[in-house]
Amino acid sequence: MIVYKVDRLSRSLLDFARIMEIFDRHQVAVVSVTQQFNTSTPMGRLVLNVLLSFAQFEREIIGERIRDKIAAQRRKGKWAGGTPVLGYDVDRTNRSPRLVVNAAEAQQVAAIFELYLELGSLLPVVEDLESRGWENKSWVTKKGIARGGQAFDKGSLYAMLTNPLYAGRIRHKTALYQGEHPPLVKLDLFERVQALLQRNGRAGTAAIRNSHSTLLKGLLHCQACDRAMVHTFTSRGVKRYRYYTCTHAIRSGRGKCPSGSLPASEIEQLVVRQVRQIAADAGLRAEVLRQARSHLNDALKSLGQEQKALQRELKEHHAAMNRLSGASTKTESSRPPGIGPTTGRRGWR
Numbered sequence: 001m002i003v004y005k006v007d008r009l010s011r012s013l014l015d016f017a018r019i020m021e022i023f024d025r026h027q028v029a030v031v032s033v034t035q036q037f038n039t040s041t042p043m044g045r046l047v048l049n050v051l052l053s054f055a056q057f058e059r060e061i062i063g064e065r066i067r068d069k070i071a072a073q074r075r076k077g078k079w080a081g082g083t084p085v086l087g088y089d090v091d092r093t094n095r096s097p098r099l100v101v102n103a104a105e106a107q108q109v110a111a112i113f114e115l116y117l118e119l120g121s122l123l124p125v126v127e128d129l130e131s132r133g134w135e136n137k138s139w140v141t142k143k144g145i146a147r148g149g150q151a152f153d154k155g156s157l158y159a160m161l162t163n164p165l166y167a168g169r170i171r172h173k174t175a176l177y178q179g180e181h182p183p184l185v186k187l188d189l190f191e192r193v194q195a196l197l198q199r200n201g202r203a204g205t206a207a208i209r210n211s212h213s214t215l216l217k218g219l220l221h222c223q224a225c226d227r228a229m230v231h232t233f234t235s236r237g238v239k240r241y242r243y244y245t246c247t248h249a250i251r252s253g254r255g256k257c258p259s260g261s262l263p264a265s266e267i268e269q270l271v272v273r274q275v276r277q278i279a280a281d282a283g284l285r286a287e288v289l290r291q292a293r294s295h296l297n298d299a300l301k302s303l304g305q306e307q308k309a310l311q312r313e314l315k316e317h318h319a320a321m322n323r324l325s326g327a328s329t330k331t332e333s334s335r336p337p338g339i340g341p342t343t344g345r346r347g348w349r
């Protein structure tokens with residue numbers, strides 16, 4: 001076995017040891033073109049092990065240095081790289097990249113923090129941003145590939161609202177450091193947003209806070225989109241408005257769904273009224289029961305038919321398999337070794 005350099009074969013000492021064991025068993029020696037050793041001698045093996053140990057040591061040291069460097073940079077408040085965020089551009093003209101404010105985006109960021117406090121939960125903010133056409137940061141990578149620029153969803157909005165960069169800080173693991181870059185949001189506003197996010201829980205939806213009054217939760221269905229409708233909530237001033245909204249509209253924009261949002265209390269009252277009427281009217285009650293039974297019978301009947309059809313199909317498949325396996329036994333001698341029909345037939349039975 002000839003390699004250019006030992007670490008071309010494997011970068012891990014443990015891996016290498018295993019490979020060498022296999023080579024040994026088959027009496028294969030390893031020779032490196034650029035390094036002077038030959039594993040056919042005990043001395044050669046020792047040299048190989050030393051070389052590999054140093055190679056691994058070197059890699060680990062480099063990794064540690066990079067981690068130390070990032071930690072030191074963050075302690076100094078320097079941005080240590082990562083995905084660009086809305087509100088800042090990355091200035092790469094100096095040796096270490098720097099965050100500079102993008103004025104137009106910075107205004108959006110400040111407005112989004114305010115909007116969250118005003119609307120009180122993530123979902124209405126997502127919808128609002130959708131209607132404004134505001135999107136996540138878009139940028140071009142060093143290789144010239146366009147990235148980002150998607151509509152906000154709850155996940156990306158949450159990530160944005162909890163990013164300490166906006167309050168002028170740099171996070172390293174659990175510690176925060178005063179950043180070199182200018183903040184886009186006042187510390188007071190940032191902390192009020194964190195408090196509200198925490199109160200709302202990770203999901204931060206009004207639906208969770210209002211769960212006691214979401215009567216039709218999980219029951220309403222948007223017929224046009226064939227999607228579930230979920231409970232949403234907006235507030236204007238002190239007044240709160242509850243809605244049931246199609247999830248298609250929430251994820252892909254209101255224009256995508258013809259049903260849109262239904263005012264929650266009205267549809268709830270309507271359903272409650274109808275349920276009450278059914279309960280009060282004996283004739284109606286009997287009719288509902290009769291219809292339910294007939295639905296059930298129809299369903300049972302069609303399931304029975306389906307079962308019969310499936311059984312018939314299964315029988316046909318079995319017959320086809322038997323024909324095929326019979327045919328392949330006859331032509332066994334003409335098949336290449338290794339794919340004989342015996343193994344296949346065992347699987348078919």
Ligand SMILES: [Zn+2]
Binds near residue numbers: 222226227249
């Ligand atoms: Zn819909």
